[in-house]
Amino acid sequence: MPPLSASTQSLLIKAGWQPGRHIITLRYRLALSLEGYPWLPVVEKFLSEFGGLRITFPRYDGTDTFHFDAADAAAGIDVYWVQKNYAQRLGTDKLCVIGEAYGSHLLLFMSDTGKVYGGYDDILCFIASSGEEAIEAICQCKPTQDIPDLE
Structure with missing residues (x-):
C-alpha cells in the first residue's frame, strides 16, 4: 500500500482512526x-x-463526507442491482458493499481483488486499486474512471 498523505491521515485521525486500529x-x-x-x-x-x-474532507468550496458503515450502506440499496448490473459490467460476481460517499449518494464496494468502485443508479466508476488508495483518492478529490453501461 502506498502511504497515505499527511492530510489524509489527519482526516482519518479526526474520524477516530489510528495506525493499527x-x-x-x-x-x-x-x-x-x-x-x-x-x-x-x-x-x-x-x-x-x-x-x-x-x-x-474538504471538497471544492465546502466539505463532504464518506463512511465505512457497511451495514448501513447495504441496507439502503438493492443487492440485485449491485450483484447483477454492476457485477456484470465489471466481469465479477464477487462484490461487497463497504460504505458510502458524497452525502451517501455513491455506494462504495470492493471486489475480491480489493479494487474499490462506486455506484449510483446507472453510474459506475473505478475509484482505486485498494481500500487505502480509495480513501486517499476521495480525500484528495482525485478523478474516478467511468465504467460504461452494458449495451
Whole structure:
C-alpha cells in the first residue's frame, strides 16, 4: 500500500482512526450476509481497520463526507442491482458493499481483488486499486474512471 498523505491521515485521525486500529467486524459480516453479499477476506481486512469511520474532507468550496458503515450502506440499496448490473459490467460476481460517499449518494464496494468502485443508479466508476488508495483518492478529490453501461 502506498502511504497515505499527511492530510489524509489527519482526516482519518479526526474520524477516530489510528495506525493499527482493529475492530470486530461481526456486525458487518452478518448484515452483509443477510443482504446477500459475499463476505470476502479483503473486505474483512479493510473493515477491521476502517469500519465505522465517518470521514469529513474538504471538497471544492465546502466539505463532504464518506463512511465505512457497511451495514448501513447495504441496507439502503438493492443487492440485485449491485450483484447483477454492476457485477456484470465489471466481469465479477464477487462484490461487497463497504460504505458510502458524497452525502451517501455513491455506494462504495470492493471486489475480491480489493479494487474499490462506486455506484449510483446507472453510474459506475473505478475509484482505486485498494481500500487505502480509495480513501486517499476521495480525500484528495482525485478523478474516478467511468465504467460504461452494458449495451
